Amino acid sequence: xxxxxxxxxxxxxxxxxxxxxxxxxxxxxxxxxxxxxxxxxxxxxxxxxxxxxxxxxxxxxxxxxxxxxxxxxxxxxxxxxxxxxxxxxxxxxxxxxxxxxxxxxxxxxxxxxxxxxxxxxxxxxxxxxxxxxxxxxxxxxxxxxxxxxxxxxxxxxxxxxxxxxxxxxxxxxxxxxxxxxxxxxxxxxxxxxxxxxxxxxxxxxxxxxxxxxxxxxxxxxxxxxxxxxxxxxxxxxxxxxxxxxxxxxxx
Numbered sequence: 562x563x564x565x566x567x568x569x570x571x572x573x574x575x576x577x578x579x580x581x582x583x584x585x586x587x588x589x590x591x592x593x594x595x596x597x598x599x600x601x602x603x604x605x606x607x608x609x610x611x612x613x614x615x616x617x618x619x620x621x622x623x624x625x626x627x628x629x630x631x632x633x634x635x636x637x638x639x640x641x642x643x644x645x646x647x648x649x650x651x652x653x654x655x656x657x658x659x660x661x662x663x664x665x666x667x668x669x670x671x672x673x674x675x676x677x678x679x680x681x682x683x684x685x686x687x688x689x690x691x692x693x694x695x696x697x698x699x700x701x702x703x704x705x706x707x708x709x710x711x712x713x714x715x716x717x718x719x720x721x722x723x724x725x726x727x728x729x730x731x732x733x734x735x736x737x738x739x740x741x742x743x744x745x746x747x748x749x750x751x752x753x754x755x756x757x758x759x760x761x762x763x764x765x766x767x768x769x770x771x772x773x774x775x776x777x778x779x780x781x782x783x784x785x786x787x788x789x790x791x792x793x794x795x796x797x798x799x800x801x802x803x804x805x806x807x808x809x810x811x812x
Contacts, residue, residue, distance in 0.1 A: 566596040567780040573642025574603040581766025586773035593777040609765035609806040631660040637780035666696040669772035693726035761800035
Protein backbone atom coordinates (compact mmCIF):
# COMPACT_ATOMS: atom_id res chain seq x y z
CA UNK A 562 0.00 0.00 0.00
CA UNK A 563 1.35 3.44 -0.95
CA UNK A 564 1.03 5.78 2.01
CA UNK A 565 2.43 8.98 0.52
CA UNK A 566 2.19 8.71 -3.25
CA UNK A 567 -1.00 8.81 -5.33
CA UNK A 568 -1.87 5.69 -7.29
CA UNK A 569 -1.83 6.08 -11.07
CA UNK A 570 -2.94 3.41 -13.52
CA UNK A 571 -1.71 2.70 -17.02
CA UNK A 572 -3.74 0.48 -19.36
CA UNK A 573 -1.48 -0.08 -22.35
CA UNK A 574 0.72 -2.51 -24.25
CA UNK A 575 3.74 -4.39 -22.90
CA UNK A 576 6.80 -3.40 -24.94
CA UNK A 577 9.76 -5.61 -23.94
CA UNK A 578 12.28 -2.94 -24.98
CA UNK A 579 10.85 -0.78 -22.14
CA UNK A 580 11.00 2.27 -24.37
CA UNK A 581 7.21 2.50 -24.71
CA UNK A 582 4.07 1.00 -23.19
CA UNK A 583 3.50 0.11 -19.58
CA UNK A 584 7.18 -0.29 -18.70
CA UNK A 585 7.96 3.25 -19.85
CA UNK A 586 4.84 4.49 -18.06
CA UNK A 587 5.86 2.86 -14.79
CA UNK A 588 9.37 4.37 -15.05
CA UNK A 589 7.78 7.79 -15.53
CA UNK A 590 5.35 7.36 -12.65
CA UNK A 591 8.17 6.32 -10.32
CA UNK A 592 10.38 9.28 -11.23
CA UNK A 593 7.50 11.69 -10.65
CA UNK A 594 6.86 10.31 -7.16
CA UNK A 595 3.60 8.54 -7.86
CA UNK A 596 2.83 4.84 -7.45
CA UNK A 597 2.21 3.22 -10.82
CA UNK A 598 0.06 0.14 -11.39
CA UNK A 599 -0.46 -1.39 -14.82
CA UNK A 600 -2.82 -3.50 -16.91
CA UNK A 601 -1.44 -4.84 -20.22
CA UNK A 602 -3.71 -4.66 -23.26
CA UNK A 603 -1.25 -6.47 -25.52
CA UNK A 604 2.14 -8.19 -25.51
CA UNK A 605 4.49 -7.34 -28.35
CA UNK A 606 7.56 -8.96 -29.83
CA UNK A 607 9.81 -6.03 -30.74
CA UNK A 608 12.85 -3.90 -30.11
CA UNK A 609 13.03 -0.13 -30.40
CA UNK A 610 13.89 -0.62 -34.10
CA UNK A 611 11.81 -3.59 -35.20
CA UNK A 612 8.20 -4.70 -34.63
CA UNK A 613 7.51 -8.42 -35.22
CA UNK A 614 4.04 -9.18 -33.89
CA UNK A 615 1.47 -8.48 -31.20
CA UNK A 616 -0.96 -10.60 -29.16
CA UNK A 617 -3.97 -8.81 -27.68
CA UNK A 618 -5.06 -9.52 -24.10
CA UNK A 619 -8.68 -10.64 -23.83
CA UNK A 620 -11.03 -7.78 -22.97
CA UNK A 621 -12.65 -9.65 -20.07
CA UNK A 622 -9.25 -9.98 -18.36
CA UNK A 623 -8.62 -6.25 -18.72
CA UNK A 624 -12.06 -5.37 -17.32
CA UNK A 625 -11.65 -7.75 -14.39
CA UNK A 626 -8.29 -6.20 -13.46
CA UNK A 627 -9.74 -2.67 -13.75
CA UNK A 628 -12.50 -3.62 -11.34
CA UNK A 629 -10.03 -5.18 -8.92
CA UNK A 630 -7.70 -2.16 -8.94
CA UNK A 631 -10.37 0.53 -8.67
CA UNK A 632 -12.09 -1.23 -5.80
CA UNK A 633 -8.79 -1.79 -3.96
CA UNK A 634 -6.97 1.51 -4.58
CA UNK A 635 -7.89 5.19 -4.75
CA UNK A 636 -6.56 5.75 -8.26
CA UNK A 637 -6.01 9.46 -8.95
CA UNK A 638 -5.48 9.37 -12.73
CA UNK A 639 -5.52 6.84 -15.57
CA UNK A 640 -3.61 6.66 -18.86
CA UNK A 641 -4.81 4.46 -21.73
CA UNK A 642 -2.51 3.46 -24.57
CA UNK A 643 -2.97 0.91 -27.35
CA UNK A 644 -6.25 -1.00 -27.57
CA UNK A 645 -7.49 -3.40 -30.23
CA UNK A 646 -10.70 -1.58 -31.18
CA UNK A 647 -13.03 1.29 -30.38
CA UNK A 648 -15.38 -1.31 -28.88
CA UNK A 649 -12.70 -2.39 -26.39
CA UNK A 650 -11.79 1.22 -25.60
CA UNK A 651 -15.43 2.12 -25.01
CA UNK A 652 -15.86 -0.95 -22.78
CA UNK A 653 -12.75 -0.05 -20.78
CA UNK A 654 -13.93 3.52 -20.22
CA UNK A 655 -17.46 2.40 -19.33
CA UNK A 656 -16.03 0.02 -16.74
CA UNK A 657 -13.91 2.79 -15.23
CA UNK A 658 -16.82 5.22 -15.16
CA UNK A 659 -19.14 2.64 -13.56
CA UNK A 660 -16.79 2.62 -10.57
CA UNK A 661 -15.34 6.17 -10.62
CA UNK A 662 -17.22 8.90 -12.48
CA UNK A 663 -14.56 11.57 -12.01
CA UNK A 664 -11.03 10.13 -12.20
CA UNK A 665 -9.09 11.87 -15.02
CA UNK A 666 -8.54 9.64 -18.06
CA UNK A 667 -5.84 10.42 -20.62
CA UNK A 668 -5.96 8.55 -23.95
CA UNK A 669 -2.68 8.43 -25.83
CA UNK A 670 -4.14 7.96 -29.31
CA UNK A 671 -1.56 5.50 -30.66
CA UNK A 672 -3.19 4.33 -33.88
CA UNK A 673 -0.06 3.06 -35.65
CA UNK A 674 3.46 2.12 -34.58
CA UNK A 675 6.56 3.80 -35.99
CA UNK A 676 7.05 0.57 -37.96
CA UNK A 677 3.59 1.02 -39.56
CA UNK A 678 1.71 -1.64 -37.59
CA UNK A 679 -1.90 -0.45 -37.20
CA UNK A 680 -3.26 -0.88 -33.68
CA UNK A 681 -6.72 0.60 -34.02
CA UNK A 682 -9.08 1.76 -36.75
CA UNK A 683 -11.77 4.38 -36.24
CA UNK A 684 -14.76 2.29 -37.28
CA UNK A 685 -17.59 4.43 -35.92
CA UNK A 686 -17.54 8.18 -35.43
CA UNK A 687 -20.44 8.07 -32.94
CA UNK A 688 -18.47 5.67 -30.74
CA UNK A 689 -15.45 7.98 -30.93
CA UNK A 690 -17.53 10.97 -29.82
CA UNK A 691 -18.99 8.98 -26.92
CA UNK A 692 -15.48 7.98 -25.82
CA UNK A 693 -14.13 11.53 -26.05
CA UNK A 694 -16.98 12.91 -23.93
CA UNK A 695 -15.97 10.55 -21.11
CA UNK A 696 -12.29 11.47 -20.88
CA UNK A 697 -10.20 14.55 -20.06
CA UNK A 698 -7.49 14.61 -22.75
CA UNK A 699 -6.18 12.98 -25.92
CA UNK A 700 -2.57 13.36 -27.07
CA UNK A 701 -2.42 12.84 -30.86
CA UNK A 702 0.40 13.76 -33.20
CA UNK A 703 -0.23 15.29 -36.62
CA UNK A 704 -0.94 11.99 -38.40
CA UNK A 705 -3.23 10.76 -35.63
CA UNK A 706 -5.41 13.87 -35.82
CA UNK A 707 -5.98 13.05 -39.49
CA UNK A 708 -6.79 9.39 -38.75
CA UNK A 709 -9.22 10.24 -35.95
CA UNK A 710 -11.47 12.09 -38.42
CA UNK A 711 -10.83 10.34 -41.76
CA UNK A 712 -13.45 12.40 -43.58
CA UNK A 713 -12.02 15.69 -42.28
CA UNK A 714 -10.81 18.31 -44.74
CA UNK A 715 -7.96 19.93 -42.81
CA UNK A 716 -6.12 19.20 -39.57
CA UNK A 717 -7.35 22.51 -38.16
CA UNK A 718 -10.96 21.59 -38.86
CA UNK A 719 -10.43 18.19 -37.24
CA UNK A 720 -8.98 19.81 -34.13
CA UNK A 721 -11.86 22.26 -33.87
CA UNK A 722 -14.30 19.38 -34.19
CA UNK A 723 -12.56 17.20 -31.59
CA UNK A 724 -12.30 19.99 -29.02
CA UNK A 725 -16.09 20.02 -28.78
CA UNK A 726 -15.83 16.74 -26.88
CA UNK A 727 -12.54 16.79 -24.94
CA UNK A 728 -9.23 18.62 -24.59
CA UNK A 729 -6.45 17.86 -27.07
CA UNK A 730 -2.70 18.11 -26.71
CA UNK A 731 -1.59 18.26 -30.35
CA UNK A 732 2.02 17.06 -30.27
CA UNK A 733 4.52 18.93 -32.40
CA UNK A 734 7.25 16.39 -33.03
CA UNK A 735 5.92 15.26 -36.43
CA UNK A 736 4.83 18.62 -37.82
CA UNK A 737 6.66 20.33 -40.66
CA UNK A 738 6.06 23.76 -39.10
CA UNK A 739 6.49 24.89 -35.48
CA UNK A 740 8.29 21.56 -34.98
CA UNK A 741 8.51 20.60 -31.34
CA UNK A 742 5.75 22.99 -30.27
CA UNK A 743 2.76 21.30 -28.65
CA UNK A 744 -0.63 23.03 -28.62
CA UNK A 745 -3.21 22.39 -25.92
CA UNK A 746 -6.75 22.87 -27.20
CA UNK A 747 -9.54 23.14 -24.67
CA UNK A 748 -13.11 24.08 -25.49
CA UNK A 749 -12.30 27.78 -25.15
CA UNK A 750 -8.50 28.16 -25.21
CA UNK A 751 -5.48 27.42 -27.38
CA UNK A 752 -2.24 27.23 -25.38
CA UNK A 753 1.10 26.93 -27.17
CA UNK A 754 3.78 25.00 -25.30
CA UNK A 755 7.19 25.73 -26.77
CA UNK A 756 10.19 23.38 -26.43
CA UNK A 757 12.65 24.34 -23.71
CA UNK A 758 15.66 22.10 -24.42
CA UNK A 759 17.75 22.13 -27.61
CA UNK A 760 19.79 18.92 -27.81
CA UNK A 761 16.93 16.45 -28.15
CA UNK A 762 17.23 13.16 -30.05
CA UNK A 763 14.31 11.13 -31.35
CA UNK A 764 13.23 8.39 -28.93
CA UNK A 765 11.09 5.28 -29.20
CA UNK A 766 8.06 5.75 -26.95
CA UNK A 767 8.37 9.49 -26.30
CA UNK A 768 4.62 9.89 -26.79
CA UNK A 769 3.94 7.24 -24.15
CA UNK A 770 6.22 9.05 -21.74
CA UNK A 771 4.55 12.40 -22.38
CA UNK A 772 1.05 11.08 -21.76
CA UNK A 773 2.08 9.16 -18.64
CA UNK A 774 3.88 12.22 -17.27
CA UNK A 775 0.71 14.28 -17.79
CA UNK A 776 -1.22 11.57 -15.96
CA UNK A 777 1.24 11.64 -13.06
CA UNK A 778 1.16 15.42 -12.74
CA UNK A 779 -2.65 15.45 -12.77
CA UNK A 780 -2.64 12.91 -9.94
CA UNK A 781 -0.37 15.26 -7.99
CA UNK A 782 -2.90 18.09 -8.24
CA UNK A 783 -1.64 20.10 -11.20
CA UNK A 784 -4.21 21.61 -13.54
CA UNK A 785 -4.26 20.42 -17.15
CA UNK A 786 -2.14 23.27 -18.56
CA UNK A 787 0.59 22.93 -15.94
CA UNK A 788 0.53 19.14 -16.19
CA UNK A 789 1.11 19.38 -19.95
CA UNK A 790 3.90 21.94 -19.58
CA UNK A 791 5.74 19.96 -16.90
CA UNK A 792 5.25 16.70 -18.79
CA UNK A 793 6.77 18.26 -21.91
CA UNK A 794 9.89 19.25 -19.97
CA UNK A 795 10.14 15.75 -18.46
CA UNK A 796 9.91 14.24 -21.95
CA UNK A 797 12.49 16.64 -23.38
CA UNK A 798 14.85 15.64 -20.57
CA UNK A 799 14.41 12.04 -21.70
CA UNK A 800 15.05 13.06 -25.33
CA UNK A 801 18.22 14.87 -24.28
CA UNK A 802 19.52 11.98 -22.13
CA UNK A 803 21.44 10.25 -24.96
CA UNK A 804 21.50 9.89 -28.74
CA UNK A 805 20.09 6.36 -28.94
CA UNK A 806 16.42 5.43 -29.46
CA UNK A 807 16.05 4.43 -25.81
CA UNK A 808 16.11 7.29 -23.31
CA UNK A 809 17.06 7.45 -19.66
CA UNK A 810 14.47 8.51 -17.10
CA UNK A 811 15.38 11.05 -14.47
CA UNK A 812 14.00 14.33 -13.19
